[in-house]
Amino acid sequence: DIQMTQSPSTLSASVGDRVTITCRASQSISRWLAWYQQKPGKAPELLIYKASSLESGVPSRFSGSGSGTEFTLTISSLQPDDFATYYCQHYNSYPLTFGGGTKVEIK
Amino acid sequence: EVQLLESGGGLVQPGGSLRLSCAASGFTFSSYAMSWVRQSLGKGLEWVSAISDSDDNTYYADSVKGRFTISRDNSKTTLYLQMNSLRAEDTAVYYCAKGRGDYQVDAFDIWGQGTMVAVSS
Numbered sequence: 001d002i003q004m005t006q007s008p009s010t011l012s013a014s015v016g017d018r019v020t021i022t023c024r025a026s027q028s029i030s031r032w033l034a035w036y037q038q039k040p041g042k043a044p045e046l047l048i049y050k051a052s053s054l055e056s057g058v059p060s061r062f063s064g065s066g067s068g069t070e071f072t073l074t075i076s077s078l079q080p081d082d083f084a085t086y087y088c089q090h091y092n093s094y095p096l097t098f099g100g101g102t103k104v105e106i107k
Numbered sequence: 108e109v110q111l112l113e114s115g116g117g118l119v120q121p122g123g124s125l126r127l128s129c130a131a132s133g134f135t136f137s138s139y140a141m142s143w144v145r146q147s148l149g150k151g152l153e154w155v156s157a158i159s160d161s162d163d164n165t166y167y168a169d170s171v172k173g174r175f176t177i178s179r180d181n182s183k184t185t186l187y188l189q190m191n192s193l194r195a196e197d198t199a200v201y202y203c204a205k206g207r208g209d210y211q212v213d214a215f216d217i218w219g220q221g222t223m224v225a226v227s228s
Contacts, residue, residue, distance in 0.1 A: 032212075034214035036152075043219065044152065046207070046214055046216045050214075089152070089214070089215075091213055093212060094166040095168050098151055101152075
């Protein structure tokens, strides 16, 4: 099974900061990677698919990059609505796996 | 409006059974693979099971293989998860999720609101 490792697990940042979250796969997944945002008590929401494609309706301050085993999610200018937990997920093959999550907190 | 609505969660004793349902609306249900994903309280996301659009293929996480069965009724636009031999570690919020495109393995663009399953004596 493919393991997904996210870092950091927690990130403290201020409004306006540039934020980068990293996700590493235990083997190559090409570009079959998605990023989700989850707020407390809510279902996850898709932000990025195929490593760098922005889901419809998602603000352009979110961007994704990478291929193979190394991926990043970048928020160019953190907004108050962005304080949440972010998960990466591979969909190269079954079984699907998620990263452990990165909680973005207010500094 | 594209929507997924789960039901069937509740409190069950260890070793018991439960059947979750996920009613889909607002999209052509029969054209998309579907999955169940769970989340224990305060923990991360765990993919549980998936089913292809035409019900030909099913997939399971090792943690539930042999105990859970995923199925779908395209005529009723409903996804199911039959959960048997439940354990305390199956306690979680269970989400149904829609595959984004027409691939059989895909990112999830639509999620339900979740249904809580608690396994306890």
